[in-house]
Amino acid sequence: MPGNNWAGELFTVNNYLNEDTAGSIIHALLIILSLLLLFKSKHKTKLLLLFSYCFIAFSLYGLIFRYTPFDIRLLLPVLILLIIISTYIIYISITNKYVINGLMFLFLIISIFPVYFNRAKPIIGNPFYLRRVLTNTPKGDIDSTSLTLIPTSKKDEILNNYIFNDSSYTLKKDLNKEQRKSLFKLEDSIRVFGFDKKTIFQKSRLDNYFIQNPVIQKNMDTLFSNILSANLANNPINGKPIFIDLKTEFDSYEYLLWVYAKAKFKNGFYIGNSDSLKYRSYSKNIIDPKFYNLEITDKNKNWTIKYKN
Incomplete structure (x- = not known):
């Protein structure tokens, strides 16, 4: 359906x-x-x-x-x-x-x-982590980010229970009950599930925005890291005020872009849209499209940047 x-x-x-x-x-x-x-x-x-x-x-x-x-x-x-x-x-x-x-x-x-056990906003506990504890379920996939959390001394012992597939490690399906339990205890002891164990009161406001969308958070982090690096390099926005021409899709995470910009751009910024409006606007905040020096585009919840002027 x-x-x-x-x-x-x-x-x-x-x-x-x-x-x-x-x-x-x-x-x-x-x-x-x-x-x-x-x-x-x-x-x-x-x-x-x-x-x-x-x-x-x-x-x-x-x-x-x-x-x-x-x-x-x-x-x-x-x-x-x-x-x-x-x-x-x-x-x-x-x-x-x-x-x-x-x-x-x-x-x-x-x-x-x-x-109180809402996985989106866990007040007492995350039901996914509680289920892991009750069933002794180890992590199903280990990506590059999770891999950095594993101490070097424990890495081989843990990865022996996984199969490398493309860019991540997938849990072997033939592990018996005792092996799964032992692996879960080991992963839990080195805080592989540290983020899942936290309640909304133990996470930052920004982290709570991305509880169900960690991939988008990584994309946002990379996006603004590139912008801040570019601001110091030899390009059109070097040393200039940031004027962002925003291009978004329906159901975009546009609000989080404003949150990030406010936290990252200490000297101020402007976010607008250079597309011609199909209605008569009385807004006093509309600026000349030529002032925009950075275009941020959202396509399939993946943010990219392009320099203008």
């Missing part, structure tokens, strides 16, 4: 502890329970009509916006509509306060994990 995924990507079932793609088990349980209790209600017709209104609203919503069952944020309006009716049905159908309190406690326990 490629039409139900963003940017025509192939269908994938994402991790359930991610705020964007997690299913809402609490909403699902409440809605299912209320449907079961509905048939015992004295106001069956009225409540069925209310449920019908919600599904009609859901259908209209799906016609306006792209419907996908894999992104929870798009389903929130529908879930909120249904949860009001579901809660009302449960409230009038279950009179035993111990049952109600038990349900509330159950839902509280269920909600703790997506909130």
Whole structure:
């Protein structure tokens, strides 16, 4: 079902502890329970009509916006509509306060994990690292960046369990349970999983931006390292104020470019776009395109630079 995924990507079932793609088990349980209790209600017709209104609203919503069952944020309006009716049905159908309190406690326990063990913003712990601990799972791939974290004295011992493939090392599939456990303990002892073990409070603001996109962070680091090096070399931006002509794609990480520029360019900078606007702009911040001396382009989330003038 490629039409139900963003940017025509192939269908994938994402991790359930991610705020964007997690299913809402609490909403699902409440809605299912209320449907079961509905048939015992004295106001069956009225409540069925209310449920019908919600599904009609859901259908209209799906016609306006792209419907996908894999992104929870798009389903929130529908879930909120249904949860009001579901809660009302449960409230009038279950009179035993111990049952109600038990349900509330159950839902509280269920909600703790997506909130406090969210892999995008781990407050207590990263669920991926917790899963590694419980299953003794070593690192599946070791790239050049991860390789630099391994002490020289331990490098051969660890890499003996991997196969070199192109530019990275892939974990051997024939390792037995004891070998995997021993390898995980070794990697954990030398802090291979140090970044994964940190919570949002132990990481910098910049690192938290890239928790799910470390590749983009590497690209950004390289981009600004090249710009700063170029600023000292013999080129059009040597010793001059930085005027960036920004060319971005849809769903670009443009905001992070501003964050990096603010941190790196201590003497100030300007970011704009030299393309002619298709509407009449009253902005006072538009400058002459000839002033731009650096073009930054984003293509497939890969940033490149080009000198101008």
